[in-house]
Amino acid sequence: MQSLPFYPQGFRSCAKSVGIRDTTLDFTVIASDVPAAAAAMFTQSRFCGPAITVGREHVANGQLQAFVINSKNANVATGEQGLANIREVARRVAEELHIAAEDILPSSTGVIGWQLPMENLRAGIAGIAAEMRPGRLHVSAHAIMTTDTRPKMRARRIGDAVLVGMCKGVGMIEPNMATMLAYFVTDARIAQDYLKQCLQEVVNLTFNMISVDTDTSTSDTVAIMANGLAGDVPLADFRQVLLEMATDLARDLASDGEGATKLLEVTVSQAASFEQAKTVAKSIVNSPLVKTAIFGTDPNWGRVAMAIGKCHQYTDILPENVSISFGDLLVYQGQPLGQENLPQLEAYLHNTEVAIYVSLGTGEARATVWGCDLSYEYVKINGEYTT
């Protein structure tokens, strides 16, 4: 198991199997030695899980001390019992670690509609304080996985401080306000208000710009703790490193989308607004016909035109002003550029990263989004998930 090159001061963690569905890693606690400035963003789902409800309450005052995360069971659509269960999980962990339950942000990810196996969780939490160790955050990145094929984590230095980020997510990925599960911990000292603003700005340019399958999870959470033990760092540096790390992690998520064989990056430029650029880019990256064509290396660029066209709310988009490129290869510029370049396009589609550039000719704004192709494996994974 790959470890990280460095870790922030004052964070301990443990990751284990408590037997939620099997004996694989399914439970992790990441705790700061001292209360930390914190911020979080959550799913906008109307069917959000009770962990989201509790997390919203607990982060409201801008302070957290621990993330407690289980995989293999989302604890969603579980009624009042589900809410009582996750509150008990937070309370028990707090008692073990001698911290306030109100400083815990809980998350659950996995199958929807099943109650948590509380006996297993109670047994797993008992005595957990003795298992908390520094330098083990990389194991947590494994414990939060569901159908992920690999852990997704990064570590960066900012002056004397360290920022570590990790996330999971492979299907049910079209975040709206926040996305899947992503956690950042740093020993930099960052004011609560700035931390919150910075997280929102970064998430809107990164995790909110990816989509695997247009399905929005009931459990999406992005959270950050800054415990301040390394002191102050330049805020602009902090924001830039967080943005770069979140971009890397978002690309990791897209390229490990369920069944994905290719990372798809779509940039829409010369748009009337960021919103227009993002909407058109998402329409392309989410189109099943674009995704299957890229999976099959079918040089069917007309489907990109289709996906632009279905954004019919934008009456300023005129086909004669649009251009479409794959990598460096221009295929449409107000009219098709002939079938001679189809073999070249087909060859380009064999890359594991496919970049599509669209110029709308309606203004100056631009947006980049990330997604993946749609393969047999996506169908297989999701036709066989619970049983």
Added chain:
Amino acid sequence: MQSLPFYPQGFRSCAKSVGIRDTTLDFTVIASDVPAAAAAMFTQSRFCGPAITVGREHVANGQLQAFVINSKNANVATGEQGLANIREVARRVAEELHIAAEDILPSSTGVIGWQLPMENLRAGIAGIAAEMRPGRLHVSAHAIMTTDTRPKMRARRIGDAVLVGMCKGVGMIEPNMATMLAYFVTDARIAQDYLKQCLQEVVNLTFNMISVDTDTSTSDTVAIMANGLAGDVPLADFRQVLLEMATDLARDLASDGEGATKLLEVTVSQAASFEQAKTVAKSIVNSPLVKTAIFGTDPNWGRVAMAIGKCHQYTDILPENVSISFGDLLVYQGQPLGQENLPQLEAYLHNTEVAIYVSLGTGEARATVWGCDLSYEYVKINGEYTT
């Protein structure tokens, strides 16, 4: 080739191969002996084909005399040449049939971004008047197919009149205003204004309620001609028969969705508005995770909860007031109803028609939509389309 039990008076047709891509049927003309009252609805795509542009012009006065349809090439994203080409097709057919070019509604369906093979079309149109025959509409239903596995057509009597409908469409199916290609011809006498209003009402309850893959075609067209040769019929009867026929054809489209193994019918009731009911129902029927679970007979009803939850614009939807059933089997009513019924749910999912009922508890409105499952075959068909 299955024929229809009866045909409306005064309509002749021919269907042939003009060699657009191969030697299969790819071109059809359906013409009335006299000018007919007519109405049509078209795609809202910003990348709509030039046939749509010409069709909008020609039907504006409420009169048509012929439908001219080619498959295998959508003539979309083809610039000014594409527009000139489809105008020439209409002009040549009009000259052959001695009718006005302005009374022709053209349609093209197939691959996007390729120019029409005009030499082949010119040769195929020459002398076509001699090929026009009554009682051959069923052959046209074959000629308009692309990846359809079967023709979709119906015939019904309304008093002394006959209504025949046909449609095609298998992928790129999430119509917005109108949908894919669908044609109705009748010898009933119907006033232009009523015909237009009636078509809009019916389409909004039928073709606009289906989705195969969320992708909106650039060529969607629904059109009707009523030539009046059978005289007047009760308008309420006409509307009802048109509604039933359009419902049947819409279900045919959904169940023959690309790669579909199952028809999916989703009804959302006790909603705050028709719009809310339709939006939630579409969210369910379009969810790749719901569609793959149904393909794989995975009793993962939590994904329906997820798809309801992602309609986060409706803050009046509360999980505690929602119920979810598959057929007669209630699985969630404010809380999960236990895992005992999962084997029964799995057994139900082996049916070729799966009905999902959701009650939102926000009001009195309801809507029904149709779709299909997502299978390996969808990926295969669309990864190998043009090459």
